[in-house]
Structures are given as structure tokens and as C-alpha cells.
Amino acid sequence: MQFAGLFSPDRPLVLESGKTLPHVQVAYEEYGRPDASGENTIFVCHALTGDSHAARHTPDDLPGWWDTMVGPGRPVDTDVFHVVCANVLGGCAGTTGPCSAGPDGRPYGPEFPAVTVGDMVAVHRELLAHLGISRLHSVIGGSLGGMQALEWLLQHPGDARNFTLIATAARSTADNLAANAVCRAAIRSDPGFSDGRYAEIPGHPGPVDGLGTARMIAHLTYMSAESLETKFGRRRQPAKTGTGPSYGPYAVERYLEHQARKLVARFDANSYLCLTAAMDAYDAFARPHAVDPGTAPSVHLFSFASDRLFGAESTRHLHEQLSAAGLTVREYRDTSSAAGHDAFLLEVPGYLAHMDTLLAPTDHIRV
Numbered sequence: 001m002q003f004a005g006l007f008s009p010d011r012p013l014v015l016e017s018g019k020t021l022p023h024v025q026v027a028y029e030e031y032g033r034p035d036a037s038g039e040n041t042i043f044v045c046h047a048l049t050g051d052s053h054a055a056r057h058t059p060d061d062l063p064g065w066w067d068t069m070v071g072p073g074r075p076v077d078t079d080v081f082h083v084v085c086a087n088v089l090g091g092c093a094g095t096t097g098p099c100s101a102g103p104d105g106r107p108y109g110p111e112f113p114a115v116t117v118g119d120m121v122a123v124h125r126e127l128l129a130h131l132g133i134s135r136l137h138s139v140i141g142g143s144l145g146g147m148q149a150l151e152w153l154l155q156h157p158g159d160a161r162n163f164t165l166i167a168t169a170a171r172s173t174a175d176n177l178a179a180n181a182v183c184r185a186a187i188r189s190d191p192g193f194s195d196g197r198y199a200e201i202p203g204h205p206g207p208v209d210g211l212g213t214a215r216m217i218a219h220l221t222y223m224s225a226e227s228l229e230t231k232f233g234r235r236r237q238p239a240k241t242g243t244g245p246s247y248g249p250y251a252v253e254r255y256l257e258h259q260a261r262k263l264v265a266r267f268d269a270n271s272y273l274c275l276t277a278a279m280d281a282y283d284a285f286a287r288p289h290a291v292d293p294g295t296a297p298s299v300h301l302f303s304f305a306s307d308r309l310f311g312a313e314s315t316r317h318l319h320e321q322l323s324a325a326g327l328t329v330r331e332y333r334d335t336s337s338a339a340g341h342d343a344f345l346l347e348v349p350g351y352l353a354h355m356d357t358l359l360a361p362t363d364h365i366r367v
């Protein structure tokens with residue numbers, strides 16, 4: 001089964017803030033198929049700029065953002081599991097967000113209400129109910145996706161047999177908040193931002209430079225100093241004319257410009273503001289949770305040694321908090337990789353093989 005769909009709940013969504021979104025649409029994709037047990041589904045939660053296209057459906061399909069993890073023979077094995085991935089609330093890849101039309105027909109833009117990680121999970125759960133899935137094999141996610149998996153674990157621990165949280169944190173540090181603040185300042189200070197109303201102006205490109213700069217700043221937090229040094233060092237690379245702003249002669253700058261262009265082509269600036277605000281506000285253990293230690297699922301935690309965003313320290317802290325909440329962390333692994341935060345998306349030796357073992361179904365037949 002290979003399927004991309006849209007789901008619209010038939011009632012308004014009341015957000016954790018108390019505000020209401022009168023109409024919500026969710027873009028999702030499915031891979032593999034449910035088995036007779038009805039419990040072989042893995043829900044994949046995406047990170048900040050991801051979408052529902054986690055993996056290729058066929059070899060000639062467009063690449064997915066997690067082809068290393070999801071697919072035939074991969075740890076999230078689509079020959080064995082039924083996999084669902086949906087674009088988050090507040091996103092810009094099919095699910096309702098700031099660029100969707102509001103009740104007056106105009107794009108919400110800056111009027112889109114603040115959403116939380118809990119709201120994202122609530123929408124995903126509604127989608128699963130619509131698909132007739134009441135119990136999951138796993139919920140898995142990295143970074144902001146890991147925050148969603150954590151929130152899901154704390155609020156609805158009975159929903160899945162295991163929860164796998166990768167390169168994530170129970171809450172952002174001041175350093176994380178600062179990086180997001182600088183990214184948002186870059187977007188807002190671009191004259192093209194137009195107080196967030198750029199989508200209402202016909203032909204207006206929006207805050208292209210601001211969003212691009214935000215991505216360059218953020219991308220630095222996704223890589224390690226070591227990986228930048230190894231990939232680029234002080235190698236010089238002239239800028240191609242007509243490819244955007246350029247100030248220096250170095251390859252690393254051309255690389256960041258490339259990352260900026262790619263994001264600008266696929267992402268909305270107001271979504272960027274909305275989703276980074278949700279990430280910043282998330283504080284998993286600041287409110288009551290629903291975990292009953294007697295019925296607790298398996299929890300797996302992964303970090304990467306060179307991750308300067310949500311590294312081993314964040315994960316150790318999360319481990320302590322989960323234990324204090326009565327949850328048993330079945331597996332915690334800090335993988336040695338120089339790739340930084342985005343290592344969770346890459347073919348890192350040891351990491352995927354270990355994930356394969358942890359996710360392996362014990363009682364599911366191949367479908």
C-alpha cells in the first residue's frame with residue numbers, strides 16, 4: 001500500500017491555549033500495510049522543517065527526508081510495518097498552518113494561533129482514529145519529532161508498545177532559545193516580511209533573505225564544528241553570479257547559501273515562526289502527565305556525541321526525568337558521530353543497526 005491523503009476532522013479543533021481552529025486539514029502518507037493484529041503501525045513524527053514524505057514509496061519516487069530509517073529492509077521496515085507520517089499542525093506542507101486560509105478566506109499569516117507540541121500530537125491521534133488505528137507498535141521521532149513522541153508518551157502512554165526519542169530534549173536550553181530567537185529576528189527584520197502579511201500581497205516573494213539567513217544560522221546548530229571542518233575547511237569557492245547574496249570566498253559559505261535556497265523554496269516564514277515558538281515553549285515535565293508505571297511502554301533514547309543542539313546532556317537529563325516519572329528507559333545510547341544534530345537523518349554506523357534491533361517486531365508476520 002502506498003498512499004498520500006488529506007484528512008479533515010468533522011469538528012473544530014480546540015487548542016491547548018483555548019483558542020479554536022474552525023477547520024483543520026492534515027496531510028499524511030502511509031507506507032506498508034496494517035497486519036491482522038492491527039498493531040503493527042509505526043507513527044513517524046517529523047522535525048522542524050519535515051513533512052509527510054518520510055520516505056520514497058518506490059525507487060523512482062522523490063527522496064524522503066528519512067529514507068535512511070524508513071523503507072523496505074530499513075529499521076522502520078515497510079515490508080513489516082504499516083507506517084504513517086503526517087505534516088504537523090502549523091506546518092506548510094498540506095496540514096493547516098499560517099499559510100492556510102482562515103475563516104475570512106485570507107491566509108492566517110500572523111493571526112494563526114500559537115500551537116503546542118501537545119496540539120500536534122492531538123491532531124495526529126485524530127488522524128489515527130480516522131484510519132481505525134487504536135494501538136501502535138511505535139511512535140518515533142527526532143528533534144521536534146522527538147518532542148512530539150515524548151509528549152505522546154507522557155500523555156497517552158498506552159497508545160504504543162514503544163516510544164523512540166532521538167536527538168531531542170524535554171525542553172530547550174537558553175542556548176537553544178537564543179538560536180531560535182536570532183532566526184526569528186532574521187525573518188522579521190526582512191522588509192519582505194511585511195508584518196507577516198506577505199502571503200496576501202499578489203506576487204510578493206515574502207521574506208526570502210530573512211528565511212534564508214534563519215536557515216543558515218539554524219543549519220550551523222545542526223552540524224558540528226568537526227563536520228564543517230572536514231567537509232569544507234578553508235577551501236575557497238567563488239560564488240556563482242545570480243544565485244543570491246554572497247559576501248565571502250569560502251566553500252562553507254556557498255554551502256550555507258545552498259541550504260538557505262533549498263529551504264526558502266519549500267518552506268513558509270510564518271510556519272517557521274510558529275513551529276520554533278512551539279519548540280521553545282515545550283516543557284514536557286512542567287505539567288502533569290498520565291504515566292502509570294504499571295502499564296508503561298518501552299522507551300528508547302538516542303543522542304549523538306557531536307550534537308550541539310540536543311546532545312547527550314539533554315538526553316541524560318531527559319533520562320533522569322523519565323525515570324523520576326516512573327518510566328523505565330529500556331535503552332539509552334549516545335552514538336559517536338561527528339555529524340552533529342542532523343546525524344539522526346544519516347546513515348551513521350551503529351545507530352541504524354541498533355535501531356533495527358530495537359524496533360524489530362517479535363510477533364508480526366511479514367505482509
Ligand SMILES: CC(=O)SCCNC(=O)CCNC(=O)[C@H](O)C(C)(C)COP(=O)(O)OP(=O)(O)OC[C@H]1O[C@@H](n2cnc3c(N)ncnc32)[C@H](O)[C@@H]1OP(=O)(O)O
Nearest residue numbers: 047049050051065237251252254255258259342343345346
Ligand atoms: C523535508 C525535509 O527534507 S526536512 C528534514 C531533513 N532535511 C533537512 O533538514 C535538509 C537540510 N539538511 C541537510 O541537508 C542535512 O545536512 C542532511 C543531514 C539531511 C544531509 O546531510 P549530508 O548528506 O551530509 O549532506 P550535506 O550536508 O553535505 O549537504 C549536501 C548538499 O549540499 C550541497 N553542497 C555541498 N557542498 C557544497 C558547496 N561547497 N557549495 C554549495 N553546495 C554544496 C550538495 O550539493 C548537496 O545538495 P543537495 O542536497 O541539493 O543535493
Ligand SMILES: N[C@@H](CCO)C(=O)O
Nearest residue numbers: 047048049050143222
Ligand atoms: N534539519 C532538520 C532537523 C532540525 O532539527 C529539519 O530541518 O527539520
